[in-house]
Amino acid sequence: MNDTSSDGLNGHGAENKGDNYDNSSSNGGGDDDIHTNLIVNYLPQSMKQDEFVQIFSSVGDLKSAHLVMNKNTGESLAYGFVNYKRREDAEQAISTLNGLKLGPKVIKVSHARPSSEEIKGANLYIAGLPKNMPLQQLESLFGKYGTIINSKIINDSIGGVGFIRYDKRVQAETAMKELNGNVPPGLEKPIVVKFANPTTSQSQQQQPQNNYILAANRFSPGPMRYPGPGSMRTGTANNRSNRFSPMGSVNPNMSAPAPPFYNSFEGSSGWCLYVYNLSPEVEEQHLWQLFGPFGAVQKVNIIKDPVTGNTKGYGFVTMSNRDEAEIAIHSLNGYALDNRVLQVSFKTNKKR
């Protein structure tokens, strides 16, 4: 649907030279590659290298073919390159294989841009789009800064996020500088524009800090459970009582016990604490250090303005176990950090 794929480099050179050998090596591989090297997108994930070769070699002799794979896992990344010996075969491959249905997939076969560093990492992520913004509108906004190779908008009930892949990374950088934090014509709030994550797919992704969390977590995180009065954890100095009232006396403003929340990002549940009055100097690592001794910490997040990067003075700490979270609250609410008195409580749902 939204698969803009205009590229300004379709060589239709109806020249001469339709042959194999061309060792005038100026930029790695042969000058004719611009006519013979193709990129194939939207392959079925299950396709293997040999099937890939088989399909494309049916059209003509190949110089090379690479199904691109994840280096670590060996999984297909669902795209690849084929380089034909003859340019007419490459053209033939485009005309006969582009749009080919392979199971649920419709593959795309097109000329590959010459390989270079400058085309890498040219994908932008755009947040803050209104719900159901036309892709066309996004493209016309971003099209000023370069050739768009691919674009996409994802909508949900809140609004949309978009992706714009440029031909060149510098174009993406320019667009980001120009548009990040701006309110584009017709929109009502600023958009956030940054480089897209390199791999935004399924399966394993970020677990950056989880490793050393685990080191500090001597207790199995386990599924969420509601500890009865007796199921306390000892070993922390502040654990005077072995019973915790649902509210404790932590924060009089708090109106309800914090619900457990499901952290779909990491696929686990936990208890989210609200930490207020952070000085600008305080970083997430400090909160890890501060809360870590009380039990397993899953996540720390200090909130910043997405545009300016300035801290908003509060953050969230997610802990695995309610009893440990309560101890942390009892212990750290009122604690002076960097000359500011912290307020620590279970997170409420003021904005959700």
Added chain:
DNA sequence: CGACGGGACGC
């Protein structure tokens, strides 16, 4: 004094 994210989500 001041006060509750993140939209990486969908079809």
Added chain:
DNA sequence: CGACGGGACGC
């Protein structure tokens, strides 16, 4: 609908 940047002159 969907992951567009491999590999690479020497085994």
